[in-house]
Amino acid sequence: MKFNYKNYGQGVLRPVIPIEIGYKENFVSYEVLVDSGADLCIFDAQIAEILGIDVFKGEKQDVCGITGVSEFYYLHQVKIKVGGWDYSVKVGFLFNMARMGYGVVCQKGFFDIFVVKFDLLKEEMEFKERK
Numbered sequence: 001m002k003f004n005y006k007n008y009g010q011g012v013l014r015p016v017i018p019i020e021i022g023y024k025e026n027f028v029s030y031e032v033l034v035d036s037g038a039d040l041c042i043f044d045a046q047i048a049e050i051l052g053i054d055v056f057k058g059e060k061q062d063v064c065g066i067t068g069v070s071e072f073y074y075l076h077q078v079k080i081k082v083g084g085w086d087y088s089v090k091v092g093f094l095f096n097m098a099r100m101g102y103g104v105v106c107q108k109g110f111f112d113i114f115v116v117k118f119d120l121l122k123e124e125m126e127f128k129e130r131k
Helices: 045-051
Strands: 002-004 016-023 026-034 042-044 059-064 070-082 085-094 103-105 114-119 124-129
Touching: 016 045, 026 045, 042 045, 045 070, 045 085, 059 085
Parallel strands: 026 103, 042 085
Antiparallel strands: 002 124, 016 026, 016 070, 042 103, 059 070, 070 085, 114 124
């Protein structure tokens, strides 16, 4: 499946794609940055709350991003839908991530499911399911 890079204006292109995140019967649409440098999928904690997940009941972990500031996130098992296909993955929910405008999919929970090809000049990404 192919997705176009998202244009943020003034020459800023990012590999951001639409997905759906699900828990039990509930699903919500969400945009995520496809980040080959990230170790774990992390989404805003508000998404968990919308889905009916008690964020604080997850396994507490800490993450240190590019700024060097350590923050806590909480691990939960959810489903993600990418291009109509469902996958069960463990993700972290982090408070105050909404300021970024999107979540992050990464090595565990995305790159272990798909072979990913980035083509910046064509402004597209291609994902093939691993067999």
